[in-house]
Amino acid sequence: xxxxxxxxxxxxxxxxTVLVASAAASPLKAQEKPVIDARTALIVVDVQNDFCPGGSxxxxxxxxxxxxxxALGKRFANVVMTQDWHPAGHSSFASSHPGKKPFxxxxxxxxxxxxxxxxxxxxxxxxxxxxxxxxxxxxxIVRKGYRREVDSYSGFVEADRKTPTGLGGYLRERGVAxxxxxxxxxxxxxxxxAQDAARNGLETLxxxxxxRAIDLNGSLDKAWADMAALGVKRARLADLI
Ligand code: VGL
Ligand code: ZN
Numbered sequence: 001x002x003x004x005x006x007x008x009x010x011x012x013x014x015x016x017t018v019l020v021a022s023a024a025a026s027p028l029k030a031q032e033k034p035v036i037d038a039r040t041a042l043i044v045v046d047v048q049n050d051f052c053p054g055g056s057x058x059x060x061x062x063x064x065x066x067x068x069x070x071a072l073g074k075r076f077a078n079v080v081m082t083q084d085w086h087p088a089g090h091s092s093f094a095s096s097h098p099g100k101k102p103f104x105x106x107x108x109x110x111x112x113x114x115x116x117x118x119x120x121x122x123x124x125x126x127x128x129x130x131x132x133x134x135x136x137x138x139x140x141i142v143r144k145g146y147r148r149e150v151d152s153y154s155g156f157v158e159a160d161r162k163t164p165t166g167l168g169g170y171l172r173e174r175g176v177a178x179x180x181x182x183x184x185x186x187x188x189x190x191x192x193x194a195q196d197a198a199r200n201g202l203e204t205l206x207x208x209x210x211x212r213a214i215d216l217n218g219s220l221d222k223a224w225a226d227m228a229a230l231g232v233k234r235a236r237l238a239d240l241i
Contacts, residue, residue: 028239034180034205036240041078041176043197044069045155045183045190047133048084050119050126052184057119059185059212066132068210068237069182073137075240078176080167081135082155082183082193084120085127085143092151093118103216110160113151114216122146142167153189156196168200178203180240181232182210191223198230209237 028034047069049055052062073079086092094102094115102117120127129135142165144152152158156167171179179202181194190211197204206227213220224234 028233028235032233034233034235034240035178036075036180037178038077039176040076040178040180041080041171041174041202042069042073042076043155043179043181043183043193044073044079044081044133044138045181045193046082046084046120046185047130047183048120048126049128049130050084052130055119055126056117057214059214062184062212063130063132065183065210065212066130068207070132070134070137072180072182072207072210072237072240073134076137076180078171078174079137079139080155080171081129081138081141082167082189083127083129083141083143084145084189085122086120086145087148088118088121089148090118090121090145090151091149092116092145108151108159110150113159120145140170142170153192154196155189155193156200168196171200171202176202178205180205180207180235182207184212186211186213187215187219187223191227194227194232195230198227198232204231205233205235207235207237207240 050057051059089096092113094100095118100115102115104115106113106115142155144155144165150158150160155165157164179197181190181197183190194204194206
């Protein structure tokens, strides 16, 4: 009895601490607790080797999202993954533009473009999903950025802002009304995908612990502001539990 009481009290205290910590960290109010039901999709963005430590465009601690996403995925009836999938010589690569270096900007016909190190080349090891990512949960995989002249951060629409990938139609046909967006990188592909999810009329949420950012010249702050402007909610994992 004595032991049982002590264990209970410890777990209660620990539980309360977690609740207080998450309440302090989360901008979501209790009444905004997200709904995860048959009409909610988890969109897992670009959890690929090149965006993880050791990859050519490694996002700091990018690999840490995998365990979180594997656990989260079990709770969703609908799971979609995106895969950055560039041909060699893609126009978003600095190496395709003599004299240009990675992370410089360049004006493209569709607008300003960050130039990246070569990454996620079709069929390469770097383009593969992380080996520890549970792919069995994915019902569909949407590839993007496969046209040489146009990049696509968003899983919904290419950077020309005209060419759809088909993901919007797929989710609509399946009656999906809500999206939880996770993966890499918060300030580029996750951010753009979440914004386009909102533009597609989905109630959209991004889970902080299930994302990591590149953070280039304030890109992370800007991404959160752009997402907020479109009504995308920023959640903590604890908000979903
Ligand atoms: C990404 C830069 C270039 C991403 C993809 O997945 O966030 N970032 N290509
Ligand atoms: Zn890319």
